[in-house]
Amino acid sequence: MLTVVLRGIRSHVLRLAATVVAIVLAVGFMVGTQLLGATLRVSFDEAFADINQSLDAVVRASREMASPFGGQRMRIDAATLEQVRAVPGVAAAAGEVRSFVRVVDDEGRPIGNPDSGPPTFGLNWIDDPRLNAWTLVEGDAPHASDTVVVDLRTAEDAGVGPGDTLVVDLPTGAESFTVSGVARFGELDNFAGADAVLFEDTVAQQALGEPDRYDWIAVAGDAGIDETELVRRLAPTLPPGTEAVTGATFTEETAGPFREFIVQFTAFIGAFGLIALFVGGFIIYNTFAVLVGQRTRELALLRVVGASRSQVLGSVLAEALLVGVVAAVAGVAAGFGLAAGLRELLAAFGFALPPRAFVIEPWSLAWPALLAVGVTVLSALVPARRAAAVAPVAAFGQAAVDRSSTSRLRLVLGLVLVAVSVERSLAGLRSEGETAFWNVGGALICAFLATAVLGPLVMGPLATVLGAPLRRLTGVTGHLATENARRNPARTSITASALTIGVGLVVVIAIAADSASASITNATEATFDADLVVRPDSFLGLSPQAADDLEALEEVATAAGFRFAPTEVLGTQTTLVGIDPSRAQEVVDFGVVDGSLDDLGSNSVAVSAREAERFGLSVGDLVPMAFVATGDTVLQVTAIFEGNPLLQRSARFVVDHDTFDANHPPSARRDAQIALLLAEDTSPVLARAAVDEVLTAYPGAESQDLGEVTAGQAATVDQAVAFLYALLFLAVLIALIGVVNTLLLAVYERTRELGLLRAVGTSRRQVRAMVIQESVVIAVVGTLVGVAIGMTFGRLLFELLARESRAVTTFSLPTTQLLATVVLAALAGVLAAVYPARRAARLDVLDAIATE
Amino acid sequence: MSLTETPNPPASAPPGPLAARAEGATKIYGSGDTEVRALDGVTCGFEKGRFTAIMGPSGSGKSTLMHCVAGLDDLTSGQVFVGDTALGELGERQLTQLRRDRIGFVFQAFNLVPTLTALENITLPVDLAGRKPDQEHLDEVVRAVGLANRLDHRPSELSGGQQQRVAVARALAARPEIIFADEPTGNLDSRAGAEILAFMRNAVRELGQTIVMVTHDPVAAAYSDRVLFLADGKIVDEMADPTADRVLDRLKQLGD
Ligand SMILES: Nc1ncnc2c1ncn2[C@@H]1O[C@H](COP(=O)(O)OP(=O)(O)O)[C@@H](O)[C@H]1O
C-alpha cells in the first residue's frame, strides 16, 4: 500500500505544490518569529545578567509610582551611602543617578534618537569597577565637573572623541562639556539600545536629579557572601521608607518587563501564523478533495483487487501525513532563513542585537511543525473518508463527480454555527473587559466556519449575480467563467472562504483604526482651542522658560505649559498634570462642573468627573496623595471638570505649577507640551515663524498646528494598522495561492473540455479571459463576504472599544478603503489566474478529442 | 474485386468544386525506431454539398487525416486546403478563426460543454465570434434535430443520442463550409445512430451542407455519397453511392 501512496504522490506532485507552499509559509512564519523571539529574549537576559554581574544588592526607596516611562521612586539621601558601606559584608557601594538628557550638535540640532526611538539617558560615572558596567574604550573617566563620557555609538553619531566639546541639554538647561572618554556598556556599544551621557557624581546629582540624593545605591558584597544574606544584613540599618533587594531581584525587575514584552509580542505575531495555517487548511482540504475525485476510478480499482476500505482511507491519510511532514520540515528550515533575514532587517533599522547564535528551543520549533502536520491530516480526513466510500463498481462505470453539496446536514450545521456566532456576539456585548473580546473573537471564528460550511449553498447564486455584468461585458467567455465558478460550489466556496478570512480581518482592523483616528481628531478638536502646540521630541521635556519666552512674543496671546508625573491617590496609581490655571483655561475647554479652576493654588487639586466618581470625591474634600519627591500629602479638591473623553483620559488629577514643582525633582519640572493661543490680529504664518525662531533655543522642540497634531496621531494609528496588515498579508497570500491551486486543478480536470472549446473556435485569448474571469468571480465573492463579516465585526469591536477605552468614541466606516479592498481583490484574482490561464491557453487541442 | 482492379481513383481530382482537399499529405509521428507514418502522401478532395465517408481499419490514419484537414493538427509535409486557403500558411490565431467560422465538428464523445445548455452549446461558435445567430436558420436546425423542447437542458440531462444531435446542430448552426465528424455514432445504439446519420444526410441533401465523416461502420458509411478507403496512411480505394454490403465486401478485401 505504501508503494501505491508513493507512486500516487509522484504522479501528481505538482498538484500538491500549493499545499506544500501554504504549509511552508505558515510554519516558516511561526518558527521564524519564535526563533527570533527566543533569541532576543535570551540575549537580553544575558546582557542584563552580564551587566549586573557583581551587583549583589540595591538600596532604594520602598515606594514606587508606576508611569508610562517605567516605575519612579523617590530618591534617597546620599548620606545613606555611608551607612550602607559600614554594613559588614558590603565590599563596595555606589549611588546611581539617572535621568533623561539630550545631546545636540554645534547648530543645536538633536543627535541620534529619532522621534519615537530610544531616549538618551544621563547617568553618573561610578569609579568602582565592581559596580561600573561601563568600560572605557578611549580617554578617561569624567572627573572634572565640565567633562562627560559618552557611549561609543553616540560618539560615532556625534563624531566626537576625547577633547571635543559636546552640548548637552539638561533638565537645568543646555550646557557645554568636554568629552573625556568614550565607553561601552558591557558587551554593547550603547546603553542597551538607548544613548547615554555619563557625568561626574556631583554634577549628575545637581543637573539630573537632586543635590545630595541618589536614585538608588548599588552594592557589591564580599566574596562568598550570599545575596539574600547581604540584604538581610542591610535591611535593619536602613532609614524608614528605604528597602534593600537582591541584585537578582533588581536585574529581574529591569529585564522582566522587557522579556514579558518580547514574549507577548512573539505570541501576538505567532497568532497570525496560526491564522495563516487555518487558511492553509482550506487549501489542503480542497487539494485532497480534488485528488480523490480525480482518482475515483483508480481507487475503485484498488478496491476491486482486494484493498479494504481502511486501506484506501489509510493510503490517502498516509499521503497527507507524508506531504505534511515534508512541508513542515521545509517550513522549519524556512523559519531559520526568515529569522536570519529579520535580524538583518532589525540591524538595518538600528536595533543591533548582541551577537549570538540562534536560541533553539526544540518545543517552540516542534509545535508549529506538529500543528501543521495535524492540520494537514485533519484537512485530508473528509476527502479520505470519501475515498474509502468509493464502491469497487465505480471502476467500471463513469466516474461520479460533484457530491451533493446541498445536503441538509450542511444547512443545519451552518445555521448552528451562525446561531452560535450571534449568541457569542450578544454575550460579548453583555460581558465586560477581556471576556467581551474573547466572546466576540469566538463569534468571529464561528462566522468564518459558518461561511465555509454554508458557502457551497450560496456560491451558485452569488456567482450568478456577480457574473451578470461579466456576461454582459464579455459575452460567452463571461458566461462560461461564471458557470465554471459555480460548477463545483464546494471547492470554489472553500477557496473563496480562505480569502474571506483574510479580508474579514483586514476590514475589522480598518474599521477599528478609522474609528480610532476619527475619535482622536474629534477629541483633539473639541479639547484644544489652541492654535499651535509645541512639543519636545524626547522624554526630557521643555524648560518652563520656553512657555514664558513664547508668551513674551507679541504674536502669542497665551502659552500654557503642561507637566505630567505619576502620582498616588488613596493608594491607587494614577497620573498628575501640572498647569497654569489661567493660561490653561484659555486653550483647553475643561468643562468645570463644580468649583472653580481659578481657586487652584497650593495644596489644592482639580479632579476629572470620572475620577471624582471613582474615588467618591466632591469639592471641598481632602484627598491623601503621594508625590515622587515629597511622598505623602493631603490636598483639597477645588474643582471637578467634565472635559471630553480625551481630556478625561489624559488629565485626571490637576494641580498648579507651583504645587507640581514643589513636590517633584527638577528633572520633572518640565513641560511635556505647550499649547499656544495666537494674538487676535496676527497672521498665523508670521506667528508660527516667530514661534519657531524662539524654539531654536530649545533643541528638539517643534511647533504643530491642530491639523498636524491630529495628523501625527492618525499617523501613529496608521503605523500600527500597516503593521497588522503586513502580518495579515501572509494569510491573504496563502488564500491567493489557494485560488491559484483551485484554478490549476480545474484546468487540469477540464483538459478535455478546454480542448473541445479550442476545437470549435475559442481563441487562446478567450480561454485565458475565461479562466481569469472565473478567478475574479471567486476572489470577489470571497472578498465581498469578507467585507460583510468584517463590517459586522468591526461594528461590534467598535462597541467594545467605545466601552473599554474612552479614546474611541466616533464610529467611522472607511468607505474608500473598503471599495479599494474589493477592487484589489479583483486585481489579485486576475494575478492569481495568470499562470493557470496560461496553462489553459497552452493546452493541446487534440487532447480533447484523442480517444481514451 | 481486388485492389489491382482499382489502381488509380484517388489520384485524379473528382468532379465538382472542392470544399477541402489534401495534396501529398504526410504525417509522421516519432522518429527512428518509433517512427509511425500516420499519413503517407495522401491526395484527396471533398466535394461541396456532398457527404463523404472515410473508412479503413483501426490505425489506418482516418482521424489523423481529418485532424489535419480541419486545422487541428499540422502535416509533416504536403498541403491541405479549406476552400482556397492553404492551412500550412496560417498562424495559430488564424487557424482558430478558421475552425470557428468555416468548419464544424462532431466528435465521438465529449462533444458538449457541460456547463452550457443545449441551445448555448449550439450557438457557441457564433457566440465566440461575437456575432448574432441567424435566428431563422437556427430555428430550422433546431426543428430539424427535434430538440425544440430540450434546449435549456444541460448535456448531463440528455441521452447520448440527444447529445450527438446537439453536437450536429452546433456544427450546422454556424453554416460552416465543411463539417468533420469523427465516428459520430461510435458511442450510440443503432437506432440513435441511424437518426443522427439520417439527419446528417438530410443536411447535405436539403441544406447543401458539406460533411466528411470518419467511421468504421459500413452501415454508417452507406448514408454517404462516397467512401474513401484508407490503409496504412494511404488512400487505397473509393466507392460512389455505397451500400452497406458493398462497403463490407470491400473492407473484407482490404483486411486480407
Ligand atoms: N499523437 C500521436 N503520437 C504517435 N503516434 C500517433 C499519434 N496519433 C496517432 N498516432 C499513430 O498514427 C496512426 C494513425 O492513427 P489514427 O489516425 O488515430 O488512426 P485511426 O483514426 O484510423 O484509428 C496510428 O498508428 C497511431 O498509433
Ligand SMILES: [Mg+2]
Ligand atoms: Mg480514429
